[in-house]
Amino acid sequence: MQSSHDPMKASAAKDAAVIEVADVVKAFGGLRAVDGMSLSLRAGEMIALIGPNGAGKTTMFNLIAGSLRPDAGSIRVGGVDVAREGPDRRIGRGVGRTFQIPRPFAEMSVLENVLTGAQAQAGERPWMNFLVPGRIAAQERAAVDRARELLDFVTLSRLELEPARVLSGGQRKLLELARILMADPRVILLDEPAAGVNPVLLELLIDRIVSLNAAGKTILLIEHNMDMVARLCGRAVVMAAGRLLAEGPPAQIARDPAVISAYLGDVA
Amino acid sequence: MIDLLSYGAFFLSVALSYAIICLGLNVQWGQTGLFNVGIAGFVAIGAYVSALLTTPETVDHLGGFGLPIMAGWLGAALATGFATFLIGALTIRLRADYLAIATFGAAVAIHLCILNLQSVTSGPFGIGFIPRPFANLADRPLAFSLANFALLAAVVLALYLALEHLARSPWGRVLRAIREDEPAALALGKSAVRFRLQAFALGGAIMGLAGATQAHFIGYIAPDNYQPILTFQVWAMLIVGGSGNNRGAILGAVVVWGIWALSGSAVASLFPAEQQARAASLQIVMIGLALCAILLWRPRGILGEARIMSRHVLRRSPPATPLPSTPSET
Numbered sequence: 001m002q003s004s005h006d007p008m009k010a011s012a013a014k015d016a017a018v019i020e021v022a023d024v025v026k027a028f029g030g031l032r033a034v035d036g037m038s039l040s041l042r043a044g045e046m047i048a049l050i051g052p053n054g055a056g057k058t059t060m061f062n063l064i065a066g067s068l069r070p071d072a073g074s075i076r077v078g079g080v081d082v083a084r085e086g087p088d089r090r091i092g093r094g095v096g097r098t099f100q101i102p103r104p105f106a107e108m109s110v111l112e113n114v115l116t117g118a119q120a121q122a123g124e125r126p127w128m129n130f131l132v133p134g135r136i137a138a139q140e141r142a143a144v145d146r147a148r149e150l151l152d153f154v155t156l157s158r159l160e161l162e163p164a165r166v167l168s169g170g171q172r173k174l175l176e177l178a179r180i181l182m183a184d185p186r187v188i189l190l191d192e193p194a195a196g197v198n199p200v201l202l203e204l205l206i207d208r209i210v211s212l213n214a215a216g217k218t219i220l221l222i223e224h225n226m227d228m229v230a231r232l233c234g235r236a237v238v239m240a241a242g243r244l245l246a247e248g249p250p251a252q253i254a255r256d257p258a259v260i261s262a263y264l265g266d267v268a
Numbered sequence: 269m270i271d272l273l274s275y276g277a278f279f280l281s282v283a284l285s286y287a288i289i290c291l292g293l294n295v296q297w298g299q300t301g302l303f304n305v306g307i308a309g310f311v312a313i314g315a316y317v318s319a320l321l322t323t324p325e326t327v328d329h330l331g332g333f334g335l336p337i338m339a340g341w342l343g344a345a346l347a348t349g350f351a352t353f354l355i356g357a358l359t360i361r362l363r364a365d366y367l368a369i370a371t372f373g374a375a376v377a378i379h380l381c382i383l384n385l386q387s388v389t390s391g392p393f394g395i396g397f398i399p400r401p402f403a404n405l406a407d408r409p410l411a412f413s414l415a416n417f418a419l420l421a422a423v424v425l426a427l428y429l430a431l432e433h434l435a436r437s438p439w440g441r442v443l444r445a446i447r448e449d450e451p452a453a454l455a456l457g458k459s460a461v462r463f464r465l466q467a468f469a470l471g472g473a474i475m476g477l478a479g480a481t482q483a484h485f486i487g488y489i490a491p492d493n494y495q496p497i498l499t500f501q502v503w504a505m506l507i508v509g510g511s512g513n514n515r516g517a518i519l520g521a522v523v524v525w526g527i528w529a530l531s532g533s534a535v536a537s538l539f540p541a542e543q544q545a546r547a548a549s550l551q552i553v554m555i556g557l558a559l560c561a562i563l564l565w566r567p568r569g570i571l572g573e574a575r576i577m578s579r580h581v582l583r584r585s586p587p588a589t590p591l592p593s594t595p596s597e598t
Contacts, residue, residue, distance in 0.1 A: 065455065091457035103452035105445045111581055115438075116445045117456050123438035124458075126466055130430070140438065140580045161581075183456060 017076075018043050018187055018218050019064060019095070024073030024083075026059050033059040035242035036073070041187065046209075046219040048229040048250070051239035052263050057222050058100070058191070060239065064220070065097040065189055066090040077187075091119065096185035100192045100222075102172035104164035104179075111160040113175055114147040117182030143182075150178040154208060170201035177208065188212065190221040194228050206231065226254065238262070270410050277413035279529060280522070284420040285482045287521035290505045291427050291514060292474030298512035298573070299435060300467040301447040302360075303368040307475060307502050309375030312382055312494035313351050314344035314476025315483040319395045320388075322484070329390040337399055341480045348476020349469045356468040360461060375499065383491045394490030398483050416485060423481065424518060427474065431514050435576045443467055444576070497552065501528065504555050508562050510569030519570060527558045 019041040026034040034056045041047060051057050062068040064075060066087035075083045077093040090097070105113050121143065122128045123136040151157045154174035159167065167175060173193055180188060193209065194202055209232060213219050223229050229236055230250040238246040238253055240262040246253055253259055289311060296302040304310075318340035323332030335343075359370040382389045389395070400406070402415040434440050445453040446460045454460060483489045501524065509520020531554040539547040562570065 067451065067454075086459075087451070087454040088457050088459045091455070097455050099452070099455075103449045105448040105452065107448060107575075108441070108444055109577060109581065112441055112577060115578070115581070116441055116453070116458070118438070119457060121438045124442055124463075126434055126437070126439045126470065129434060129437040129439060136437065137580070140578055143438075144578070144580045161577075179456065 016043050017041065018078060019220070020074075020076040020079075021060075021064060022074045022076075024060070024063055024070045024075065026056075026063055026068060026070050032242050034063065034070075037239065037242060037244055038073075039064075039237055039244070041218060041220055043186075043218055044213070044216055045235065046213045046221070046233050048233040048236045049220060049222045049239065050224070050226075050229060050236055050253075051245065054241075055239040055262070056242040057239055059242075061097075061189060061191055061220075061222055065095070091183050091185060094186035095189065096180035096183050096187070097189040098173070098176040098180060098191055098193065100195060102169070102176050104167065104172050104175055106165035107163055109161050110156055110164055110167070110175060111144070111147055111151065113164050114150055114178045114182050115143055117179040118143040118146070119183050147178075147182060150181050153181070154178045155204065168198075168201075170197035170205070173197055173205060174201070174208075177205070181212070185217075187218045187220070190219060190223075192222050192224065194223060194225045202228075226250070230254075274410045274413045277410070277417040279525070281413065281417045281420050281485060282482075283522045283525040284417070284424050284518075285478055285485060286502065286505060286525055287424050287518040288420075288427060288478035288481060289475050289502045290509070290517035290521045291424070291431060292471040292478065293502055293506050294471075294511065294514055294517040295431065295467050295474065296471035298506065298517070299440065299447065300443045300464055301364070302464060302468055302471070303364045304371045304468070304471070305368040305499055305503075306355075306371030306373075306375030306378075308494040308496060308498040309371075309378035310348050310352055310472045310475040311479035311482070311498060312375075312378055312491075314348045314479030315489045315493070316382060316389055316395070316479075317347040317476070318344040318480030319398045319483050319489055322399050323395060323397055328393070329386075329395060330388045337401055337484055340484070341477055344480035345473040345477040348479070349473030352472025352476075353465065353469040356465045356472075360464050360468060372496075375494075375496070379491055379494055382494070389491075392491060394488060396488045398487050398489065400484055400487050420481060420485070423477075428514050428518065435514070436578050438578075439463075439466075440576065441578065500552070501525075501555070504559050507569055508559060510566075510571035510573060512573030513569070513571045515574070516569050516571035523570070524555060524558070527555060531555070 017040045021037065021039040024034055024037050025032060037060055049057050049060060059068065063070050066082065066085055066089065070083050074081050077095055082089065082093055105116065122132065122139060129136055148157065151160055154177055156171060156174055156178065164175060193205055197205060206228060209219065233250055235248065236250045236253045237244065238259050245262055246256050246259050289307060293304065293307060296304050320331045321333050321335045321343045322337055322340035324334050325332055355374050359367055362370055383392060401419055402412055405412040405415055442453065442458050442463055446458060446463055450460050505520040505524040506517055508524050509518065510516025528551060531551040535544060535547045535550055
């Protein structure tokens, strides 16, 4: 998570693109939801993907997250083309995602939800639980300690043994954040983190996202809340009709006539 | 009194052999959500593999190989696990209802193979003289029944402990996560296909072991033992006991087998001999009625699904922290 102490190396690492999407196309029947879109995400950056309803943001997000496979174009993570890989391979590439409508494992405890995010657990192979029980127990204890730290981070500790179904919408977003952090991804994709979250909890969520970015996590978020985008992101990428419409600092984007026109519905 | 004890041990032995099948189904359905409607086929594979491995050599069918009973049971579990893995590799990506159709088709195909591959399975004549555990006690019915009951109880206990250990392991946790929300589990790097296939094959191996124990307990098997009614009985047992609960699977097997045995006695005493074959179908009706009654009383089964957690999760009480709605300083 921390960059190198060598300033030259740190600068080079910052400039490297961790995600590089080039000329991606995704059609559903006759509708080209994403139509030749490109996007680059540099290490340590926090950017927003914005656009009017139907612009193709969620499709683009799902393409990057691996939930959809593109019809054309390439998606590179750390220089490797992952366009044909399934969503379960993304976390191994260091890319984690949350969902617009949170998807907790409702009947599992809050703590076990977070534990499910742990990677490379020997105990996930059934026979290993009988062959090396001591090693599995040690790994599980370490995972529980880490999960508890993350629940402290998102202030859900006191609910750790409750089933996730009892959480409010905002708490579920925090739980999803903790769950994906358990996998320790380099890049976090946040799908509308502010949607449906009460203002007090939203401040907490923003605070945690800023902390994560400051700690070196690269973050891409879809968000409609422009105040939040302006507070969080150094760069915003605007999509309309499946294509790139504009790109730049949020304050500049907000004044762009083409962007204003797209939001008012003039873009076909 | 001795007869009653002897019958009780016999009854529980049969019920426990069904409990083993139920434990296998609980891995597949209760923990993973895999809708297997081909149980009878997987039980049949185990029964025939163990019978072929352990019976004396004969010209009537393949083998037998005259191996010890334990080798037969192990071979049955491994062969059925492998067969289930192969069937699963083809079908596990199917949605629940299509998986049900595919597994039903697999069971029908297995039944037809057993019926028609006469040189291997002896076809409709079945396989007899399957060695029975504690055969040296056969002239003492009570000791024989109690010894078999103790053996089956030990097998069920060992399976129960192993499956509880697995359910509380990271593997069991991932299975529950996939069952609850597959896209969310995929986003966490959990390959739903791999975990489902493992659970399907493990459940199949347990069903195969159950088939072997039944074959050796009765001493004779035939294709008609493995009709869809067996699948129905096992599903009824798991639903009655409590899907997702290993204790429920065992309890359900005992309760439903009890209803089955009682209804059999009722049919025998209420109907004249010439009508009893036709009246036997009332046993299925009684199981259905009992199923409805229990589900009205306990919709999640007698025991319901147990809340399973890693023992490490319960290691210490949670620390006191601010309320979630109160942002804390970072």
